[in-house]
Amino acid sequence: MANRVCMGNEAIALGAIKAGVRVVSGYPGTPSTEIIETLINEKDPNINVQWSTNEKVALEVAAGAAYAGARSMVTMKQVGLNVATDPLMSLAYIGINGGMVVAVADDPGPWSSQTEQDTRHFAKHANLPVFDPSSPEEAYEMVQAAFDLSEEFQIPVILRPTTRVCHASATVMLGEVPALKPVSGFEKRPEWTIFPALSYKKHGELEAKQRMMSDKFSDLKFNRLFSGGTKGVAVSGVSYLYAKEVIGEFGLDVTLLKVGTPYPMPEKITEEFLSVVESVLVLEELDPVVEEQLLIQSAGRVPILGKRTGLLPWNGEYCFESVKSALFSYLGIKAEEEAASVLPEFPKRPPVLCAGCPHRASFYEVKVATKDVKKAIYCGDIGCYTLGNAAPLNMVDTCLCMGAGITVAQGLALAEPGSKCIAFAGDSTFFHTGIPGIINAVYQNTDITLVVLDNHTTAMTGHQPHPGTGRTAMGKPAKALSIETILRACGVEHIATVDPFDYETAVAAFREAVDFCGPSAVITKAPCIFQMKRPETVHRVNSSCIGCLKCIKQLGCPAMTPDENGKVVINGSLCTDCSLCSNVCPVGAIKRGDRNV
Numbered sequence: 001m002a003n004r005v006c007m008g009n010e011a012i013a014l015g016a017i018k019a020g021v022r023v024v025s026g027y028p029g030t031p032s033t034e035i036i037e038t039l040i041n042e043k044d045p046n047i048n049v050q051w052s053t054n055e056k057v058a059l060e061v062a063a064g065a066a067y068a069g070a071r072s073m074v075t076m077k078q079v080g081l082n083v084a085t086d087p088l089m090s091l092a093y094i095g096i097n098g099g100m101v102v103a104v105a106d107d108p109g110p111w112s113s114q115t116e117q118d119t120r121h122f123a124k125h126a127n128l129p130v131f132d133p134s135s136p137e138e139a140y141e142m143v144q145a146a147f148d149l150s151e152e153f154q155i156p157v158i159l160r161p162t163t164r165v166c167h168a169s170a171t172v173m174l175g176e177v178p179a180l181k182p183v184s185g186f187e188k189r190p191e192w193t194i195f196p197a198l199s200y201k202k203h204g205e206l207e208a209k210q211r212m213m214s215d216k217f218s219d220l221k222f223n224r225l226f227s228g229g230t231k232g233v234a235v236s237g238v239s240y241l242y243a244k245e246v247i248g249e250f251g252l253d254v255t256l257l258k259v260g261t262p263y264p265m266p267e268k269i270t271e272e273f274l275s276v277v278e279s280v281l282v283l284e285e286l287d288p289v290v291e292e293q294l295l296i297q298s299a300g301r302v303p304i305l306g307k308r309t310g311l312l313p314w315n316g317e318y319c320f321e322s323v324k325s326a327l328f329s330y331l332g333i334k335a336e337e338e339a340a341s342v343l344p345e346f347p348k349r350p351p352v353l354c355a356g357c358p359h360r361a362s363f364y365e366v367k368v369a370t371k372d373v374k375k376a377i378y379c380g381d382i383g384c385y386t387l388g389n390a391a392p393l394n395m396v397d398t399c400l401c402m403g404a405g406i407t408v409a410q411g412l413a414l415a416e417p418g419s420k421c422i423a424f425a426g427d428s429t430f431f432h433t434g435i436p437g438i439i440n441a442v443y444q445n446t447d448i449t450l451v452v453l454d455n456h457t458t459a460m461t462g463h464q465p466h467p468g469t470g471r472t473a474m475g476k477p478a479k480a481l482s483i484e485t486i487l488r489a490c491g492v493e494h495i496a497t498v499d500p501f502d503y504e505t506a507v508a509a510f511r512e513a514v515d516f517c518g519p520s521a522v523i524t525k526a527p528c529i530f531q532m533k534r535p536e537t538v539h540r541v542n543s544s545c546i547g548c549l550k551c552i553k554q555l556g557c558p559a560m561t562p563d564e565n566g567k568v569v570i571n572g573s574l575c576t577d578c579s580l581c582s583n584v585c586p587v588g589a590i591k592r593g594d595r596n597v
């Protein structure tokens with residue numbers, strides 16, 4: 001046994017190692033990414049870890065390993081589960097052999113996501129059990145219990161940490177890792193192949209498992225009843241910690257039910273809870289999943305209060321203050337007037353592409369190349385390059401989900417034939433879900449231009465590799481798939497590959513691609529600046545600057561600021577010497593210079 005300070009995601013990874021996981025696959029997505037990053041850093045030769053091309057692929061890889069009797073885990077963020085839902089639903093019916101955990105991190109807030117969706121609904125929808133950890137320590141233990149449960153009932157189990165659990169750190173007591181059990185191997189059985197008659201039978205079995213698991217859950221330590229007064233409080237996930245803190249600090253007399261497995265509900269323990277309280281307040285982030293199940297179970301015997309009664313908001317993260325305010329209002333306690341804490345005025349800092357980011361150059365060049373187009377629509381996508389929407393670039397008119405820039409552009413082009421639709425996709429997004437959209441554009445001969453912003457990495461989530469990078473998650477060399485070759489194989493006839501910092505050539509390539517009638521593509525290749533060595537030179541503004549501010553107004557590079565004389569200075573510690581600004585200055589005032597001058 002050893003104590004270690006762990007982030008929640010590390011605790012999940014270490015819990016999986018202790019549980020004997022053999023195969024882990026996933027797609028990077030905040031707040032889940034560090035689960036796989038930790039497993040990569042652990043370099044355990046018994047575990048095969050991979051960044052898959054998307055979440056559906058990752059889930060299917062993990063399912064195959066579990067068919068063969070290996071313990072497997074798949075990781076993703078909540079929106080990633082949308083991509084993986086198809087195999088997940090069928091897998092619930094088919095079942096597995098080795099234990100399989102589906103770790104899906106939810107993002108109340110949301111801090112870095114396009115939705116605030118609640119994975120517990122997916123668990124209910126798919127008839128799969130879900131564990132909802134309240135802390136890193138509990139996440140470490142829950143992942144092990146989830147593997148055991150999965151193997152016992154031969155179905156995948158969802159682990160659903162939220163941002164605050166994933167990214168908080170705590171001291172976790174790590175147990176000894178037992179010797180790995182051998183993998184039984186795949187046993188051929190007709191049940192591995194889903195057919196209507198089989199799914200009818202399996203559906204019945206799946207429903208029966210829910211009841212058995214509910215009974216089992218009532219005895220799990222993750223579900224607990226803390227006896228107190230007749231006022232009941234039911235909590236799920238990280239809200240448990242906030243409630244415990246408020247109850248402890250103000251000495252509140254309540255009976256507390258901690259729900260660690262929100263689906264299926266541990267009905268024996270919840271029944272015990274409902275029989276001793278006169279009302280219940282439910283505290284849970286995102287949707288009223290526990291609240292609604294308690295409402296059904298209580299069948300009017302006990303009032304159930306929470307989001308549905310307006311005591312708590314449906315959106316955003318909870319915190320000590322919001323839980324305190326809900327508890328006080330539920331218990332009829334008048335909060336003492338506290339001196340309003342005066343928060344300092346934070347400087348406004350809108351999200352912006354980094355200084356020297358190659359995407360800035362690509363966006364700007366597309367803008368220049370399309371300035372005479374009657375109506376150009378720019379279809380963005382998910383990644384760092386979504387930031388191309390900000391002024392002064394204003395180059396993202398739509399952004400829906402991974403890979404959708406390419407397909408939304410096609411829909412727009414069909415609806416508005418006179419417009420020119422330009423879709424942007426990063427290299428990782430291209431492999432994730434971009435390719436089927438490109439095939440569709442070629443098949444339907446839709447007139448769009450695809451710009452693949454290839455910075456040789458999955459930058460937004462922390463530089464994970466992908467099939468185009470030539471290395472695996474474990475750092476081994478791999479075949480680097482060529483985006484250009486794939487585009488050609490998909491049938492795209494007009495393809496150009498350019499360096500976005502070769503300004504004139506890039507603008508000309510974009511013009512040609514936009515003029516081409518039918519699907520065309522330009523691949524802009526330049527590494528993310530965080531993967532480059534610091535250059536020895538930078539750009540400087542000399543005395544011929546006329547203060548027109550064209551450089552700032554058109555590019556918005558954060559290395560450039562106006563000085564007190566109305567001219568421009570370049571911050572040498574930020575400048576990456578990309579030279580984009582020198583193409584914009586009308587009087588040639590921006591030149592390369594020595595970094596140390």
Ligand code: SF4
Pocket residue numbers: 355356357538539555557558559560570574575576577578579580581582
């Ligand atoms: S060269 Fe110009 S555009 Fe490039 S990072 Fe430096 S200041 Fe910014």
Ligand code: SF4
Pocket residue numbers: 541544545546547548549550551552567568584585586587588589590
């Ligand atoms: S574009 Fe050139 S002249 Fe105008 S402010 Fe920038 S550096 Fe000065």
